[in-house]
Amino acid sequence: MSATTLPLSTITSVGWPSGSSLGYYDEEAQRISDLIDEGLKQEALRRKDARKKEVRVLLLGQAESGKSTLHKQFQLFYASQTLEQERPSWRAVVYLNILRAIRTIVKGLELAISQTLDGSPDSNSFVGSLKDEIRDELSHLEISLQPLLDMEVPLSSELNGGLSGRVSAYVRTGWQSLINPRLSTREKQPETHEMKLVSEALRTTRPTIESLWCHPIVVGMIARRKLRLEDSAPFFLDNIHRITETEYIPTTDDILRVRMETLGVVEHSLSVRQGGLDYTWRMYDVSGARGHRHAWVPFFDDATAILFLAPISGFDQQLEEDSKINRLEDSLQLFTAICSNKLLQNASLIVLLNKIDLLKQKLQNGRKVRKYVPSYGNRPNTYESVSQYFRAHFSRVHSRHDEGHRGLFVHFTSMLDIQATHIVIRDVGEAILRKHISEAGLA
Ligand SMILES: Nc1nc2c(ncn2[C@@H]2O[C@H](COP(=O)(O)OP(=O)(O)OP(=O)(O)O)[C@@H](O)[C@H]2O)c(=O)[nH]1
Numbered sequence: 001m002s003a004t005t006l007p008l009s010t011i012t013s014v015g016w017p018s019g020s021s022l023g024y025y026d027e028e029a030q031r032i033s034d035l036i037d038e039g040l041k042q043e044a045l046r047r048k049d050a051r052k053k054e055v056r057v058l059l060l061g062q063a064e065s066g067k068s069t070l071h072k073q074f075q076l077f078y079a080s081q082t083l084e085q086e087r088p089s090w091r092a093v094v095y096l097n098i099l100r101a102i103r104t105i106v107k108g109l110e111l112a113i114s115q116t117l118d119g120s121p122d123s124n125s126f127v128g129s130l131k132d133e134i135r136d137e138l139s140h141l142e143i144s145l146q147p148l149l150d151m152e153v154p155l156s157s158e159l160n161g162g163l164s165g166r167v168s169a170y171v172r173t174g175w176q177s178l179i180n181p182r183l184s185t186r187e188k189q190p191e192t193h194e195m196k197l198v199s200e201a202l203r204t205t206r207p208t209i210e211s212l213w214c215h216p217i218v219v220g221m222i223a224r225r226k227l228r229l230e231d232s233a234p235f236f237l238d239n240i241h242r243i244t245e246t247e248y249i250p251t252t253d254d255i256l257r258v259r260m261e262t263l264g265v266v267e268h269s270l271s272v273r274q275g276g277l278d279y280t281w282r283m284y285d286v287s288g289a290r291g292h293r294h295a296w297v298p299f300f301d302d303a304t305a306i307l308f309l310a311p312i313s314g315f316d317q318q319l320e321e322d323s324k325i326n327r328l329e330d331s332l333q334l335f336t337a338i339c340s341n342k343l344l345q346n347a348s349l350i351v352l353l354n355k356i357d358l359l360k361q362k363l364q365n366g367r368k369v370r371k372y373v374p375s376y377g378n379r380p381n382t383y384e385s386v387s388q389y390f391r392a393h394f395s396r397v398h399s400r401h402d403e404g405h406r407g408l409f410v411h412f413t414s415m416l417d418i419q420a421t422h423i424v425i426r427d428v429g430e431a432i433l434r435k436h437i438s439e440a441g442l443a
């Protein structure tokens with residue numbers, strides 16, 4: 001029976017006050033409606049209040065520009081205990097970085113050796129005139145390292161929760177628990193089977209890795225840029241002795257240097273106390289590869305600030321995902337798109353011209369900027385001159401394309417320098433918060 005066919009007597013018999021007039025129901029309905037309205041109002045106020053205490057920061061920039069490394073630095077500055085908890089989990093990623101570096105070297109050597117065996121050596125090839133005994137020596141090193149390299153796929157698959165395919169590991173929420181299941185307990189972690197195999201194999205092949213890494217042919221190929229190693233590969237291979245110790249736990253420097261690609265967009269939350277108030281910083285760390293940038297858009301609404309990272313050491317490099325595009329050129333194009341994006345026009349804009357340590361190193365080694373950036377002309381090939389020239393390019397893009405007519409904050413950074421980066425984080429944090437406070441009416 002539907003409620004509309006119930007006689008009034010039936011209704012009163014189930015507990016409604018008998019003999020009351022219809023006016024009573026109106027009053028009761030009104031009371032309930034007022035209560036609901038009040039609840040909704042309180043909820044809206046509570047949300048508005050929480051929103052005022054929430055700062056949303058986007059970390060943008062091309063792949064390998066240093067976004068995830070910057071997030072680690074924020075973590076170190078505001079929540080170092082969380083990085084402490086994660087520390088053992090990074091060991092697997094360090095191992096994976098080493099395996100990847102060895103694979104790149106071995107593949108590069110294989111290619112060079114096959115060219116000499118073909119009898120059609122590239123006349124410019126450094127190994128074009130390899131003597132038979134050196135070729136045999138290199139082949140022997142490669143064969144000895146093959147079992148170690150065969151562990152790369154299972155290890156990356158373990159880090160990716162069983163997903164294999166590309167040999168890589170990805171930053172995404174909760175990856176640490178796969179390799180370090182009792183992350184929160186602080187107990188000494190038992191090694192996973194895969195990790196045990198890899199760490200043993202690394203220990204036993206350490207002398208071979210060292211021989212390969214300091215072999216004059218490999219050193220020469222790197223000097224002539226015949227091998228494209230990731231930025232941190234030399235550091236890990238130089239430290240192979242320490243890293244293959246039985247009790248090895250990654251240092252903070254190792255964690256900052258390790259390369260782990262970001263998958264999609266990862267949200268991190270940080271509690272930040274500033275000016276006597278607690279704020280929640282929501283940081284969005286995105287994948288910077290060309291094919292993944294469309295995934296950023298849903299995070300543009302309501303962004304408080306953008307931290308745009310441009311690795312200016314990349315003036316002589318191409319994108320990994322498209323070898324026709326110069327890295328610096330790509331950074332400038334991307335920055336143009338960010339400046340002119342209407343959805344972002346209210347967000348503070350902060351540019352971090354990153355990897356200045358690598359830029360200084362390249363210039364010291366005699367790399368000429370004008371060879372890769374013809375417009376640089378005959379200006380001095382010094383860090384001061386080059387860095388200001390690159391900065392001027394970003395400022396020009398900003399003044400031509402900035403939709404919101406915002407001010408532009410520019411910092412030169414090396415994400416590996418903890419002290420200097422923390423000064424930048426403090427300055428940037430204060431600037432972002434000042435703007436947020438005045439806009440949210442918290443002042
Ligand atoms: N030498 C040097 N290396 C850096 C610097 N900043 C970052 N790196 C290294 O560059 C590599 C890439 O850094 P990530 O932070 O993973 O780059 P990302 O922008 O998050 O890259 P995607 O996630 O692919 O978009 C890592 O190995 C870092 O250790 C820097 O200032 N100097």
Ligand SMILES: [Mg+2]
Binds near residue numbers: 068171286
């Ligand atoms: Mg990343």
